[in-house]
Amino acid sequence: MAVRYRDSVEPVVTDGRDIDRDIGELLGEGAQQRSRGAHDEHIAEMAERWQALPEASRIDPTYYDRPLLNESVWHWAIPTYYYVGGVTGASLALGAAVQLFADRDLRALVRQCRWIGFAGACISGVLLVADLGRPMRFLNMLRVFRPTSPMNVGAWILSKVGAASSLAAIFDFELAGLSAGLSGLGLATYTGVLVANTAVPVWQESRRVLPILFGSSAMASAGCLLEMVGDQRGFAVARTFRISGQIAEIALAFAMEKQVARIERVARPLRSGFSGFLWRASAVLAASSLLVTVLPIKKRAKKFAAGILGTLGSLALRFAVDKAGLASARDPRASFHLQRAQLNFTNMGA
Amino acid sequence: MAAQKGFFTDTTLCIGCKACEVACKQWNQLPDDGFLFTGMSYDNTVHLGASTWRHVAFVERPVPMKPGNDGAFSWLFSSDVCKHCARAGCLESCPTGAIIRTEYGSVYVQPDVCNGCGYCIVNCPFGVIDRREEDGRAWKCTLCYDRLRADMQPACAKSCPTESIQFGEIAELRERAEKRVEKLHEQGLNSAYLYGANAAQQPGTEGLNAFFLLVDKPEMYNLPPNPTVPTKPAKAAWGSMAVGVLGLALAAIGSALLGGRERAS
Ligand code: SF4
Ligand code: SF4
Numbered sequence: 001m002a003v004r005y006r007d008s009v010e011p012v013v014t015d016g017r018d019i020d021r022d023i024g025e026l027l028g029e030g031a032q033q034r035s036r037g038a039h040d041e042h043i044a045e046m047a048e049r050w051q052a053l054p055e056a057s058r059i060d061p062t063y064y065d066r067p068l069l070n071e072s073v074w075h076w077a078i079p080t081y082y083y084v085g086g087v088t089g090a091s092l093a094l095g096a097a098v099q100l101f102a103d104r105d106l107r108a109l110v111r112q113c114r115w116i117g118f119a120g121a122c123i124s125g126v127l128l129v130a131d132l133g134r135p136m137r138f139l140n141m142l143r144v145f146r147p148t149s150p151m152n153v154g155a156w157i158l159s160k161v162g163a164a165s166s167l168a169a170i171f172d173f174e175l176a177g178l179s180a181g182l183s184g185l186g187l188a189t190y191t192g193v194l195v196a197n198t199a200v201p202v203w204q205e206s207r208r209v210l211p212i213l214f215g216s217s218a219m220a221s222a223g224c225l226l227e228m229v230g231d232q233r234g235f236a237v238a239r240t241f242r243i244s245g246q247i248a249e250i251a252l253a254f255a256m257e258k259q260v261a262r263i264e265r266v267a268r269p270l271r272s273g274f275s276g277f278l279w280r281a282s283a284v285l286a287a288s289s290l291l292v293t294v295l296p297i298k299k300r301a302k303k304f305a306a307g308i309l310g311t312l313g314s315l316a317l318r319f320a321v322d323k324a325g326l327a328s329a330r331d332p333r334a335s336f337h338l339q340r341a342q343l344n345f346t347n348m349g350a
Numbered sequence: 351m352a353a354q355k356g357f358f359t360d361t362t363l364c365i366g367c368k369a370c371e372v373a374c375k376q377w378n379q380l381p382d383d384g385f386l387f388t389g390m391s392y393d394n395t396v397h398l399g400a401s402t403w404r405h406v407a408f409v410e411r412p413v414p415m416k417p418g419n420d421g422a423f424s425w426l427f428s429s430d431v432c433k434h435c436a437r438a439g440c441l442e443s444c445p446t447g448a449i450i451r452t453e454y455g456s457v458y459v460q461p462d463v464c465n466g467c468g469y470c471i472v473n474c475p476f477g478v479i480d481r482r483e484e485d486g487r488a489w490k491c492t493l494c495y496d497r498l499r500a501d502m503q504p505a506c507a508k509s510c511p512t513e514s515i516q517f518g519e520i521a522e523l524r525e526r527a528e529k530r531v532e533k534l535h536e537q538g539l540n541s542a543y544l545y546g547a548n549a550a551q552q553p554g555t556e557g558l559n560a561f562f563l564l565v566d567k568p569e570m571y572n573l574p575p576n577p578t579v580p581t582k583p584a585k586a587a588w589g590s591m592a593v594g595v596l597g598l599a600l601a602a603i604g605s606a607l608l609g610g611r612e613r614a615s
Contacts, residue, residue: 016381016401028379029492032461033401034485035381063407063572064390066397069477073468090598097602102610133466133486137446140465144447148581151469152445181602189594197584198472199439204580207587215594219601237609244601329472336569339576 062332069199071329072322074131079322081127082191083315085158086218087225088120089188092165094222094241096181099174102237109226109234110177111169116225117180118169121162128158150194157186188218195321201266201338202328203321209256210321216252219245220286221314228307235303242310243293246286253283253317265337269324278320285313354455355498356559357507358523359429360530361571362542363514366392366406366427370506370515374404377494377505381482391425397572398430400482403491404506405430407571415565416538428571429515431506432457432478432491433546434559437579440470440479440490448488455520455559456493464488475555475577493559520559524548527563534563541565545573554578 016037019026062068095113098106129138141155160183167176192211195203203210223242230238257279261267269275289310292302328334374380380401388394391408398405409426438457441449448463449470459470459479466486470479479490494504502508507517516523527544534542542565544551546558554577568575 016383017379018382019379026379028377029494029496030378030380030401030403030489033381033482033487033489035401035482036484037381061567061569063409063570064388064393066390066572067477068572068574070397070399070471070474070480072472073481090602093598093602094605097599097606098610101603101606106606106610131468133468133481133488134464137463137465140446140448140463141467143463144445146442146445146447148442149445149469150584150587151443151467155445185595185598186591188598189591192594193584193587193591196587196590197443197580199475199577199580200472203472204583207583208590211587211591212594212597215598219598234609236612237605240609240612241601241605244605248597248601325472329477332569332572335574339574339578342578343576 060333060336062336066332067330068332068335069329071326072200073133074322076319077127077131079318080315081124081131082195082214082318082321083221084120084127085124085191086188086214086314086318087222088117088124088161088165089184089186090215090218090222090241090245091120091226092117092161092168092180092184093188094181094226094237095168096178096184098234098237099177099181106234106237108231109237111172112226112230112234114165114169114177114180116222117161117165117184121158121165124158125162128155150190150197154187154190154194157183157190161187189215195325198325199335200325200329201263201331201334202260202269203325205260205263205266205338206256206321208259209252213249213252213256213317216245216248217314217317220249220289220310221245224289224307224310224314227303239293242306243290246290246310246313249286249313249317250283250290253279263334263338263341265331265334266328268331268334269327270320273323273327275320275323275327278316278323282313282316282320285309285316289313352453354520354559355493355518356434356455356520356523356561357431357493357504358516358518358527358547358561358563359431360514360516360527360563361426361428362534362539362563362565363512364406364427364429365512365514366408366425367511368395368406369509369511370404370429371395371402371406373505373509374491375401377497378403378492398432398476398478398490399480400485400489403431403489409566409570411566411570416540418538426566426570427514428562428564429506429510430571430573431560432493433476433555433561434491434493435579436549436556436559437581438555439473439475439579439581440488442579442581443469443473445469452493452495454493454495454498456495456498458492458495459488459490461487461489473580475574475579523561527561530563539565546577552577554582 091113146152164180192214196207226238292306415424464487546552546561549556
């Protein structure tokens, strides 16, 4: 608990509520809120946030350039989960397809897809719980079914993927393999809806493309992994999967940026700053991975070079989208310009 | 079901005394956010957040209040709060069902259910709800649910010395607000208008249970000009996901067939 008026004769120990517990009882609706008081780090953080000086503009006004939105509190675990969940979903889908449509001698690939899916589902769960403010309450996610919340829908999908992939991997249940593949399709793509279903301008404006983009990136990253560590008889399957994923990934990233850039201000985080760098880097990495595929080098070197470049590209894509959202929430004009454009559009229609 | 209750905040009556901020903090026993000077007029509160459920904005304008008035300055104050939206982004996005609509029509976060996933924070188009680091859960204005249950009005409205914050039945507040706009227009303040008073004015949220009377662009007060519950535009994202699912399935099958054949040859 913080000490206030440290240098006075009677320093006050407080958690920031300034309520004398001998006189007052903590019964208010906010009284349960845990607080260490206005401790030094908190003050330093607030001071940093408030540093910007007001900018006077009557034409394009903001409130002292302060953000309109509260920015996301998610840390690195969430973009990492987008990647891991993608690998999980796409490998399970590929496993099911191979199980149905390819020869029996590709069984080793099917089994590997299932194991990657099962491990990925476990890691996904850990990542998601780690990011919660109250990790012990993670099961509350399954207390309701709420189709308006992509996060709730995702929690159900992930549970189903976890259950089906464990049965498929450990007990080799054929039906579970197919069911895991089906729900894997959802797991690899719903994260795009999760991101788009927000008030953050750059995320909201990416809604028409992002779920497909995340799906293709999931194909690319699952393909990379299977090429590197997978059974060699399944190499051609994994490579076809990766290459089609990467071509789509590059094309869709381009399409998404174009959609978002209908309002210049909204697209800024994709074009400048750290998020912009990551966004460009992801396309360059995916393209180099494709390029390596056609280079006349040794097969072993080739598959690792392509796999590592592709994996880095997919990771960069997820982090670029995450960081772009933070930057976008910090820029009030991104919201204002977007919403003014929407208003002008409806007025013109009327 | 009890009558639908809410706030009408008439910013032309606000004198920037921050009594509402203090009353809210005190009644709800909320911790502080640090005491700092911002240099933004008289606003050292800055923004709503986990432990700040009322925030008075101070807008310094280099224009007179009404055209024709003396001087080239006017000062606007506005006490901001959770809007208790008719279509609330926080409520619709909450995966645990922690956020509920009460019998008064207000939007309430149950602290014993919230697991701090943080999804509501990016789903509020007004930047209201937030998570306090050391607490881990999401918090915002409760419309003083405990006081309403005891037949009292919310602490902020009770403490407001000028009745800038008016609490009551929404239908009645709307009528009163419209009359007030008419009166201000008669007095020559033609810029007065209502913000979010009903679904027609703000189709994105289908109306706010805490609406405002403003005299300048919403942006001046850090209010969005066309807020929309994210669930509505996100329909397109679900459509895109359907395409993605189909594409991914076809690509997986294609790879199994093509790759399988390549190996055989
Ligand atoms: S203003 Fe934000 S926090 Fe309040 S009800 Fe609306 S969406 Fe929820
Ligand atoms: S942080 Fe709490 S209230 Fe907000 S969406 Fe998550 S579970 Fe619901």
